[in-house]
Amino acid sequence: MILVTGATGALGALVSERLSGRDDVVLGTRAPERLRGTSPVRRIDFDAPDTLAEGFAGVDVLLLISAGYGEDDTVIARHEAAIAAAEKAGVGHVVYTSLTADGDHLPYALPHRWTERRLRDSALTWTILRNGLYAELLALLTAPSPDGTVTAPLGDGRAAVVARADLADAAALVVTDAPAHAGRVHELVGEHAVGGADLARAYGAHVRYEPGTLAEARAGITALGVEAFQVPMLVGTYSAIAAGFLGRTGGELRALLGRAPRPAIEAITSP
Numbered sequence: 142m143i144l145v146t147g148a149t150g151a152l153g154a155l156v157s158e159r160l161s162g163r164d165d166v167v168l169g170t171r172a173p174e175r176l177r178g179t180s181p182v183r184r185i186d187f188d189a190p191d192t193l194a195e196g197f198a199g200v201d202v203l204l205l206i207s208a209g210y211g212e213d214d215t216v217i218a219r220h221e222a223a224i225a226a227a228e229k230a231g232v233g234h235v236v237y238t239s240l241t242a243d244g245d246h247l248p249y250a251l252p253h254r255w256t257e258r259r260l261r262d263s264a265l266t267w268t269i270l271r272n273g274l275y276a277e278l279l280a281l282l283t284a285p286s287p288d289g290t291v292t293a294p295l296g297d298g299r300a301a302v303v304a305r306a307d308l309a310d311a312a313a314l315v316v317t318d319a320p321a322h323a324g325r326v327h328e329l330v331g332e333h334a335v336g337g338a339d340l341a342r343a344y345g346a347h348v349r350y351e352p353g354t355l356a357e358a359r360a361g362i363t364a365l366g367v368e369a370f371q372v373p374m375l376v377g378t379y380s381a382i383a384a385g386f387l388g389r390t391g392g393e394l395r396a397l398l399g400r401a402p403r404p405a406i407e408a409i410t411s412p
């Protein structure tokens with residue numbers, strides 16, 4: 142049996158779609174009432190560790206979708222609960238959606254690296270999918286202002302972003318052929334890196350790229366009233382791209398998918 146956690150999230154829903162029709166798939170979510178497909182659904186909430194033994198019973202392959210919104214200690218506690226429960230329930234293989242190694246300077250890298258280490262140190266069979274930054278996230282972070290200016294502080298930096306749908310395809314392929322990926326770490330970054338000037342061109346002839354400063358971005362994000370932990374996450378994403386840490390491209394996604402990934406610019410401008 143394959144269990145997908147986080148099945149109502151953006152990535153989890155896409156993976157669930159790809160696995161629908163299989164009779165060995167169970168979807169896990171905090172909110173089972175939100176799922177109305179053909180696959181059976183279980184309540185899976187890493188914040189309720191006592192319920193996870195039952196939730197993971199009989200699972201051969203667990204797709205552990207990171208539950209990454211929160212302070213590091215919150216996210217680590219969630220992932221610890223999930224992995225400890227997988228150990229206790231005798232789960233055969235855990236596939237974890239991590240973050241590209243090139244993202245090590247991102248503020249949210251730490252819980253991913255912690256979780257990878259926790260899996261490596263366990264007796265579980267594991268596969269780590271080091272997902273690149275979502276193209277859809279970069280789209281949100283670089284949306285032009287109403288007067289047609291991209292002010293995202295990316296400097297001359299570029300990011301090898303990936304369409305979330307391609308990462309869902311990759312995850313679905315891996316969980317349905319898990320033994321072939323045992324003990325492997327897949328670096329799933331894009332084949333082309335895009336920066337602020339590329340994005341402005343793609344958004345339209347009237348759009349200009351006039352990057353602001355990180356301080357301006359921080360003030361703008363804070364003014365939106367987002368949760369406190371999200372401010373450094375978002376500002377740190379700009380900073381890591383601007384400093385050139387997310388521009389490295391790779392071909393592993395193509396090799397895994399057996400086809401070209403969706404071009405990043407297309408995923409950004411036509412999500």
Ligand SMILES: NC(=O)c1ccc[n+]([C@@H]2O[C@H](COP(=O)([O-])OP(=O)(O)OC[C@H]3O[C@@H](n4cnc5c(N)ncnc54)[C@H](OP(=O)(O)O)[C@@H]3O)[C@@H](O)[C@H]2O)c1
Nearest residue numbers: 147148149150151152170171186187188207208209274275
């Ligand atoms: N590579 C990137 O650029 C990037 C960008 C943003 C986030 N991420 C990471 O990738 C994950 C999936 O991305 P997404 O776009 O699908 O995010 P999303 O749409 O915001 O979904 C959040 C996910 O976290 C799960 N979750 C939250 N709290 C949980 C808990 N207590 N127990 C179990 N699951 C919990 C949700 O599951 P349910 O609501 O179904 O229970 C849902 O699948 C994120 O959670 C984050 O860790 C990656």
